[in-house]
Amino acid sequence: MGRPPCCDKANVKKGLWTPEEDAKILAYVSNHGVGNWTQVPKKAGLNRCGKSCRLRWTNYLRPDLKHEEFTEQEEQLIIQYHAAIGSRWSLIAKHLPGRTDNDVKNYWNTKLKKKLAKMGIDPVTHKPISKILSDYESISCLSNNHQIRSLDQNITNSFSSQSYSWGQKNSVDPLLVTDITEEEHSYQGFLAADSPPQIQEKSSQFQLIGANHSNSKVTDDKFGMPESKSAAKNTVTSSYYDYEPSSVNSFVKTLLDRDNEIQLDFPAFDDILDY
DNA sequence: AATAGGTACAACCGCATGTAG
DNA sequence: CCTACATGCGGTTGTACCTAT
Numbered sequence: 001m002g003r004p005p006c007c008d009k010a011n012v013k014k015g016l017w018t019p020e021e022d023a024k025i026l027a028y029v030s031n032h033g034v035g036n037w038t039q040v041p042k043k044a045g046l047n048r049c050g051k052s053c054r055l056r057w058t059n060y061l062r063p064d065l066k067h068e069e070f071t072e073q074e075e076q077l078i079i080q081y082h083a084a085i086g087s088r089w090s091l092i093a094k095h096l097p098g099r100t101d102n103d104v105k106n107y108w109n110t111k112l113k114k115k116l117a118k119m120g121i122d123p124v125t126h127k128p129i130s131k132i133l134s135d136y137e138s139i140s141c142l143s144n145n146h147q148i149r150s151l152d153q154n155i156t157n158s159f160s161s162q163s164y165s166w167g168q169k170n171s172v173d174p175l176l177v178t179d180i181t182e183e184e185h186s187y188q189g190f191l192a193a194d195s196p197p198q199i200q201e202k203s204s205q206f207q208l209i210g211a212n213h214s215n216s217k218v219t220d221d222k223f224g225m226p227e228s229k230s231a232a233k234n235t236v237t238s239s240y241y242d243y244e245p246s247s248v249n250s251f252v253k254t255l256l257d258r259d260n261e262i263q264l265d266f267p268a269f270d271d272i273l274d275y
Numbered sequence: 276a277a278t279a280g281g282t283a284c285a286a287c288c289g290c291a292t293g294t295a296g
Numbered sequence: 297c298c299t300a301c302a303t304g305c306g307g308t309t310g311t312a313c314c315t316a317t
Contacts, residue, residue, distance in 0.1 A: 016312085056285090
């Protein structure tokens with residue numbers, strides 16, 4: 001048995017909101033403030049689910065929301081944050097004043113994904129599509145044994161570049177993960193020069209590079225690197241790429257070991273890595 | 276002018292998480 | 297600690313609008 005529905009779905013209106021309904025929400029909020037959304041439909045005289053009222057307010061009616069086009073700066077930030085933390089839209093939106101997670105998600109899905117693809121960048125991994133394709137082409141030239149190893153390595157890389165760290169679910173600062181080589185990141189110029197702190201993966205190492213924190217537009221100190229570690233290049237040794245594809249268990253163990261090492265070196269990530 | 280296809284964005288859904296009692 | 301409820305979140309769907317044919 002699942003969770004009971006939050007409201008009587010058969011008797012509530014769905015679909016687009018009318019200006020009259022919006023006015024009722026606005027009137028209610030100005031009189032009673034925000035909160036207790038389950039009571040809002042009854043008190044505001046709306047035939048809507050409370051959850052629907054909350055979403056209408058948070059995604060559209062809030063007075064602090066911007067309704068104009070995304071700027072180039074916002075666009076670049078979204079790309080950087082997405083590269084660092086993936087589709088954590090609410091976290092990304094927190095760093096774009098006046099934008100909601102829904103805004104950011106829609107903008108990504110409708111514009112930015114296509115824009116990156118047009119530039120030859122895989123929007124999932126943020127790596128050049130040509131590089132991904134050449135990796136797979138090379139598989140066909142290898143022996144069976146090598147094929148398996150190469151494929152495993154690609155899967156490993158895919159994991160690392162897609163979510164970078166599964167433990168970053170609470171992270172706020174984007175730790176932009178990039179590759180080292182220029183050709184692999186020919187689109188770097190597209191990104192802001194004044195970018196957030198970055199993590200670089202290099203062979204068996206994680207590197208937290210420069211990214212003078214004071215330059216970063218992101219200011220949530222809770223997850224910030226300790227000054228001594230973030231200001232200069234720091235290296236966290238990792239067994240991540242030591243992964244031998246002998247079994248799923250060893251792969252998982254390697255991931256956990258890697259996170260343990262990061263945890264030891266960067267206590268600030270404790271709750272991020274707590275999964 | 277009609278309509279098919281594409282796009283952008285608002286809204287919904289279901290699960291996760293937080294919290295008060 | 298447990299339960300019930302409110303809220304947050306990310307993925308998905310629905311729909312209005314635009315453009316090409």
